[in-house]
Amino acid sequence: xxxxxxxxxxxxxxxxxxxxxxxxxxxxxxxxxxxxxxxxxxxxxxxxxxxxxxxxxxxxxxxxxxxxxxxxxxxxxxxxxxxxxxxxxxxxxxxxxxxxxxxxxxxxxxxxxxxxxxxxxxxxxxxxxxxxxxxxxxxxxxxxxxxxxxxxxxxxxxxxxxxxxxxxxxxxxxxxxxxxxxxxxxxxxxxxxxxxxxxxxxxxxxxxxxxxxxxxxxxxxxxxxxxxxxxxxxxxxxxxxxxxxxxxxxxxxxxxxxxxxxxxxxxxxxxxxxxxxxxxxxxxx
Numbered sequence: 001x002x003x004x005x006x007x008x009x010x011x012x013x014x015x016x017x018x019x020x021x022x023x024x025x026x027x028x029x030x031x032x033x034x035x036x037x038x039x040x041x042x043x044x045x046x047x048x049x050x051x052x053x054x055x056x057x058x059x060x061x062x063x064x065x066x067x068x069x070x071x072x073x074x075x076x077x078x079x080x081x082x083x084x085x086x087x088x089x090x091x092x093x094x095x096x097x098x099x100x101x102x103x104x105x106x107x108x109x110x111x112x113x114x115x116x117x118x119x120x121x122x123x124x125x126x127x128x129x130x131x132x133x134x135x136x137x138x139x140x141x142x143x144x145x146x147x148x149x150x151x152x153x154x155x156x157x158x159x160x161x162x163x164x165x166x167x168x169x170x171x172x173x174x175x176x177x178x179x180x181x182x183x184x185x186x187x188x189x190x191x192x193x194x195x196x197x198x199x200x201x202x203x204x205x206x207x208x209x210x211x212x213x214x215x216x217x218x219x220x221x222x223x224x225x226x227x228x229x230x231x232x233x234x235x236x237x238x239x240x241x242x243x244x245x246x247x248x249x250x251x252x253x254x255x256x257x258x259x260x261x262x263x264x265x266x267x268x269x270x271x272x273x274x275x276x277x278x279x280x281x282x283x284x285x
Contacts, residue, residue, distance in 0.1 A: 005125070005168075009047035010060030010099035012266045013240035015067055016226045017166065017197050018105055019258055020242055020251075022083040024162055024195060025109040027248035034113040036161035038153050040146035041168065042118035043101045044125040045132030046090065050097055064099060067265050076261035079254050082109060102164055103129060103139070110138055115158070117142060119149040150181050155189035163189075166197040175209045183216050186245065193246045200227055200239030213243060213279055220281035222247045224255060227273045228266055243279075252276065 008014070028035045049060050064087060072080065086108035090098045100108070103118040110116060116139040120126040123143075130141040142149070150165060163185065167174055178196060185194070200206050213221055227239030244251060259274040266272070 004053055004122075005043045005101070006047050006051060006053035007057045008059050009054055009101065010049060010065070011057075011063040011237075012059075012066075012226075012228055013063070013197075013199065013237060014099070015063045015266065016224075016240040016262060017242060018100075018102065019080055019083050019262065020224060020244070020255070021102060021164065021195060022086070022105060022109060023079065023251060023254050023258070024193065024244070024248060025106065026082050027250055028114075028160070028162065028193075029109065029111065031160075033160060034111075034115065034158045036115045036117065036156035036158045037106045037110070038149065038156065038161070038163045039102050039106065039116065039118045039166075040150045040164065041166045042103045042120045042125075042129055042141070042146075043166075044120075044128035045101050045103045045118070046128075047099045047101060048097070049099055054099075060096075060099060063266065065096060067262070068096065070265035072261050072265060075257050079258050080261070102166065103133065103141075107133075107136060107139060112138070114138060115156075116140070117149075117153055119144050119146050121145050147177065147181055151184050151188065154185050154192060159191075162193045162195060164195050164197075169199055175205060176212075179209065179212045179216065182213075182243075182245070183218075186216070186218055191246065193248070194244070196243040196245075198241045198243070199237055200225060200241050201237060203238075206241065210279055216280075218245055218280060220246050221279040222252060222282075223275060223277050223279050224259070225273075225275040226259060226263055226266070227275075228263075229271070239273075252282075 106116050118141050120129045126143045133139040133141045222244040224242040263272040263274050
């Protein structure tokens with residue numbers, strides 16, 4: 001595996017993914033009972049935006065950098081506050097220098113009774129992740145293949161929580177494997193909450209993936225997409241997609257406020273579009 005997320009940390013896709021993740025975590029916090037987060041492709045934990053990798057691409061400037069400078073209305077800002085507060089806590093002097101990966105965001109929003117299993121196989125990222133989580137009794141870093149972890153660690157003993165699946169999409173069969181492993185994990189833990197991230201590059205491939213998910217027989221699947229097409233880079237990342245299985249009942253209404261705000265804040269000059277619909281359940285076609 002050669003993927004290094006440090007080149008892309010804090011970009012617009014991260015912003016969308018992490019804004020949704022934080023809303024799900026806030027829902028889990030509403031009940032006093034403990035929850036567990038299983039992060040199958042956790043990455044390095046935190047990212048230095050002044051480092052060599054981030055410095056080469058500067059993608060964060062069009063993502064979290066742009067969002068922090070945007071004029072966002074009060075309802076959207078209130079819903080984004082847990083995410084933005086977690087970013088601010090890592091940058092206490094007000095200068096954006098560090099971006100939290102998903103494990104750091106989970107840490108920021110977990111309570112004493114909650115737990116995190118963060119999985120990462122790439123050696124450098126795994127070592128960084130272990131350093132970041134060291135000393136936190138609530139969290140455990142495990143050097144394991146994320147696809148193996150997805151099925152092996154469900155259901156958690158708390159029987160409540162979230163599985164975050166954020167693969168690197170290095171292999172041509174990643175969409176197929178994502179659908180297959182989700183189906184296997186759901187058979188083991190049908191009541192679990194799953195959040196899957198995917199890149200939007202080839203619209204036909206993404207549409208085929210959605211159809212495949214809709215045929216899995218999973219009762220509740222919510223699709224969340226934000227597309228920010230860039231005319232001079234048609235082969236590049238056009239958008240960020242998420243699939244929420246068994247989403248919190250508040251998530252759909254939250255995202256009707258958040259997605260338009262993110263689309264406006266992150267737009268790169270071309271027409272931005274957002275999608276929020278049910279592939280199965282609720283008001284699906």
